[in-house]
Amino acid sequence: MSPRRVTMTDVADRAGVSRTTASLVLSGRGRELRISRSVEERVLRAAQELGYRPDIVSQSLRTGTTRTIGFVSDTVATSRLAGDMIKGALEAARERGVMLFIGETEGEPDLERGLLEAMQDRRVDGIVFASMFTRTIPVPAALTAAPAVLLNALPTEPSPLPSVVPDETEAGRAAARLLLDAGHRAGIHLVGAGPGIHDVPPGTVAGVERLTGIRDVLGQAGVEIASGRVCPDWQPEHGYAATAELLTAERPRALVCLNDRLALGAYQALDGAGLRVPDDVSVVSFDDHPIATWIRPKLTTVALPHYELGRKAVDVLFAEIDRHREGLEPDGGSHRVPMPVRLRGSVAAPAR
Amino acid sequence: MSPRRVTMTDVADRAGVSRTTASLVLSGRGRELRISRSVEERVLRAAQELGYRPDIVSQSLRTGTTRTIGFVSDTVATSRLAGDMIKGALEAARERGVMLFIGETEGEPDLERGLLEAMQDRRVDGIVFASMFTRTIPVPAALTAAPAVLLNALPTEPSPLPSVVPDETEAGRAAARLLLDAGHRAGIHLVGAGPGIHDVPPGTVAGVERLTGIRDVLGQAGVEIASGRVCPDWQPEHGYAATAELLTAERPRALVCLNDRLALGAYQALDGAGLRVPDDVSVVSFDDHPIATWIRPKLTTVALPHYELGRKAVDVLFAEIDRHREGLEPDGGSHRVPMPVRLRGSVAAPAR
DNA sequence: GCCGGTTGCTAAATCGTGTTAGCGGCGGTT
DNA sequence: AACCGCCGCTAACACGATTTAGCAACCGGC
Numbered sequence: 001m002s003p004r005r006v007t008m009t010d011v012a013d014r015a016g017v018s019r020t021t022a023s024l025v026l027s028g029r030g031r032e033l034r035i036s037r038s039v040e041e042r043v044l045r046a047a048q049e050l051g052y053r054p055d056i057v058s059q060s061l062r063t064g065t066t067r068t069i070g071f072v073s074d075t076v077a078t079s080r081l082a083g084d085m086i087k088g089a090l091e092a093a094r095e096r097g098v099m100l101f102i103g104e105t106e107g108e109p110d111l112e113r114g115l116l117e118a119m120q121d122r123r124v125d126g127i128v129f130a131s132m133f134t135r136t137i138p139v140p141a142a143l144t145a146a147p148a149v150l151l152n153a154l155p156t157e158p159s160p161l162p163s164v165v166p167d168e169t170e171a172g173r174a175a176a177r178l179l180l181d182a183g184h185r186a187g188i189h190l191v192g193a194g195p196g197i198h199d200v201p202p203g204t205v206a207g208v209e210r211l212t213g214i215r216d217v218l219g220q221a222g223v224e225i226a227s228g229r230v231c232p233d234w235q236p237e238h239g240y241a242a243t244a245e246l247l248t249a250e251r252p253r254a255l256v257c258l259n260d261r262l263a264l265g266a267y268q269a270l271d272g273a274g275l276r277v278p279d280d281v282s283v284v285s286f287d288d289h290p291i292a293t294w295i296r297p298k299l300t301t302v303a304l305p306h307y308e309l310g311r312k313a314v315d316v317l318f319a320e321i322d323r324h325r326e327g328l329e330p331d332g333g334s335h336r337v338p339m340p341v342r343l344r345g346s347v348a349a350p351a352r
Numbered sequence: 353m354s355p356r357r358v359t360m361t362d363v364a365d366r367a368g369v370s371r372t373t374a375s376l377v378l379s380g381r382g383r384e385l386r387i388s389r390s391v392e393e394r395v396l397r398a399a400q401e402l403g404y405r406p407d408i409v410s411q412s413l414r415t416g417t418t419r420t421i422g423f424v425s426d427t428v429a430t431s432r433l434a435g436d437m438i439k440g441a442l443e444a445a446r447e448r449g450v451m452l453f454i455g456e457t458e459g460e461p462d463l464e465r466g467l468l469e470a471m472q473d474r475r476v477d478g479i480v481f482a483s484m485f486t487r488t489i490p491v492p493a494a495l496t497a498a499p500a501v502l503l504n505a506l507p508t509e510p511s512p513l514p515s516v517v518p519d520e521t522e523a524g525r526a527a528a529r530l531l532l533d534a535g536h537r538a539g540i541h542l543v544g545a546g547p548g549i550h551d552v553p554p555g556t557v558a559g560v561e562r563l564t565g566i567r568d569v570l571g572q573a574g575v576e577i578a579s580g581r582v583c584p585d586w587q588p589e590h591g592y593a594a595t596a597e598l599l600t601a602e603r604p605r606a607l608v609c610l611n612d613r614l615a616l617g618a619y620q621a622l623d624g625a626g627l628r629v630p631d632d633v634s635v636v637s638f639d640d641h642p643i644a645t646w647i648r649p650k651l652t653t654v655a656l657p658h659y660e661l662g663r664k665a666v667d668v669l670f671a672e673i674d675r676h677r678e679g680l681e682p683d684g685g686s687h688r689v690p691m692p693v694r695l696r697g698s699v700a701a702p703a704r
Numbered sequence: 705g706c707c708g709g710t711t712g713c714t715a716a717a718t719c720g721t722g723t724t725a726g727c728g729g730c731g732g733t734t
Numbered sequence: 735a736a737c738c739g740c741c742g743c744t745a746a747c748a749c750g751a752t753t754t755a756g757c758a759a760c761c762g763g764c
Binding site for chain 4: 370371388414
């Protein structure tokens with residue numbers, strides 16, 4: 001059997017003082033409350049010798065703060081990217097001495113409610129409610145009981161909750177600028193969405209915002225999008241099919257793939273047609289999925305900053321918790337996290 | 353501000369009974385302790401009407417059990433596979449009404465100790481200590497305070513802790529059998545380890561055990577391993593290099609790659625040499641990494657059962673917690689989880 | 705000698721629950 | 735009438751911390 005934990009009473013007894021005094025000293029308020037040097041010394045030594053560690057469960061009951069937050073997502077397993085998001089959250093939490101509960105809703109409302117309740121029954125200080133791909137979601141009713149932040153998601157209805165999302169529009173601009181800077185002015189085709197602003201798979205924020213950014217910059221430069229192909233899903237096979245079909249009609253100079261998996265498919269189709277990246281066709285993409293560095297040439301892509309998103313969400317959550325503590329209204333804004341460009345080998349000047 | 357939570361006292365007041373009675377009824381012990389039907393009815397209705405939910409923090413303080421376990425790993429972000437492991441653990445925990453703390457040590461002893469202490473200060477009922485790839489580890493001293501299980505790891509020194517690991521040896525046997533069943537008897541080469549039993553990268557359990565299984569079955573069948581190449585790390589580029597080098601000397605009939613990333617590299621090298629999978633060369637591998645289904649032809653591989661590992665670890669942990677509760681000794685055994693074969697398109701009968 | 709102020713500590717209440725010990729009332733027995 | 739035993743419920747303590755209110759001792763001033 002494990003030996004009983006050392007309690008504050010044990011420390012107080014050994015130091016020959018009351019529990020109150022021990023508590024004051026150990027919580028660092030001894031100085032301000034005029035505990036003598038010698039007593040303070042005795043208490044600290046006793047705690048040290050006994051290896052005292054405060055029981056957080058008990059502290060939680062008394063103070064109402066558990067130093068624990070919840071991280072609820074629809075699914076963690078779909079991609080390695082989810083892991084990075086959690087990792088960012090984890091590190092930001094650790095820096096504050098806070099632990100993380102995790103839970104998955106798998107998109108089921110019952111699970112979701114059960115999970116949120118289970119966390120609130122454990123009195124979490126706040127909750128990060130995350131989606132694994134950026135989208136709009138209805139805010140669960142159970143989420144109003146504690147401070148909360150939406151991560152990688154925007155509320156469908158106006159909501160008092162703040163949200164943290166990648167800056168997809170700016171990412172779209174960056175992607176377009178990459179091609180312009182390389183000298184491309186024609187033969188630019190889109191794979192996965194476009195060319196029109198409404199040609200996007202339903203329900204994705206990334207689709208419309210990336211497209212908006214791309215059109216924005218190309219439009220400004222007076223460059224026309226040669227074509228675009230909507231893909232219902234953004235998997236390699238769809239990228240392959242769309243690109244293969246494109247190649248029957250045209251000879252593209254540059255491809256903007258709406259994500260890296262599409263780009264993988266596009267690579268395969270280009271390869272099949274005997275076209276080389278980037279000499280014949282430049283390819284630029286989004287996400288910075290691990291495959292982006294596995295394929296040859298390595299893919300130039302605008303990265304989803306999963307790690308930063310996770311960190312930022314926790315930062316915003318703690319700001320929210322402070323607000324809450326001071327009785328202020330929630331923030332309610334949407335925080336955009338920049339998406340960095342990963343310059344690799346898939347973009348070159350257009351062939352003469 | 354959030355309205356105050358409903359407490360048991362509120363329920364008792366509304367039902368017009370003492371808190372004790374409310375507690376007895378709500379914990380289901382009312383019947384055995386002779387609380388009258390009518391009182392029971394009143395209490396339950398009051399709880400229902402007020403939306404009472406027990407405060408788990410308080411229950412934890414009183415009962416000493418938090419219905420919470422910790423999941424500590426070296427890193428969650430390295431692979432999507434880690435996510436599956438957590439997912440398995442998560443689901444097994446949820447089925448028991450238990451929440452999961454997660455934490456990452458990043459291999460740093462200080463972080464590791466801090467994390468384990470933070471969890472124990474929160475009085476977790478038990479801890480899963482996971483490694484993201486199978487290996488032997490020294491058991492942290494801080495791990496003895498609560499029931500614990502090693503996941504995907506074996507203790508370097510004899511230890512009272514049980515461990516849960518994939519059955520790599522049997523997986524090696526399965527891989528070898530795949531080739532035998534397809535008719536291969538010669539020209540079988542290893543990529544990543546072998547041919548000798550000691551030709552493995554240091555520190556990996558998977559290496560020696562997979563190799564053992566492979567040699568076991570091939571040896572039984574009287575089939576000789578044509579060659580083997582140790583790779584210091586098991587990334588695509590190493591698989592490429594090893595295979596390319598192999599091809600300068602030999603014309604293999606089948607490749608056993610020690611994991612899927614090596615196999616990706618092998619595919620690229622075979623492709624470069626104008627050899628086709630599986631017509632010219634069969635390829636079999638391990639892990640069932642996502643890329644196994646992305647490359648053409650899809651890779652036949654023996655899967656790491658990450659999800660099952662996670663589940664199993666939590667199962668074993670709860671068995672351990674029960675033992676602990678009853679004052680029994682820890683189990684201390686190692687539990688092997690079977691690795692399933694994923695039959696896909698990379699194995700065929702040897703060309704004539 | 706009395707009063708006010710400071711110093712240095714402690715008693716006791718509190719958080720929300722679980723649990724043990726016991727209390728009042730009633731019916732039946734001797 | 736005294737006693738016993740059972741029924742149905744409650745008072746009170748415990749878990750391990752924080753925090754408020756207050757107490758004893760001492761000092762200085764008038």
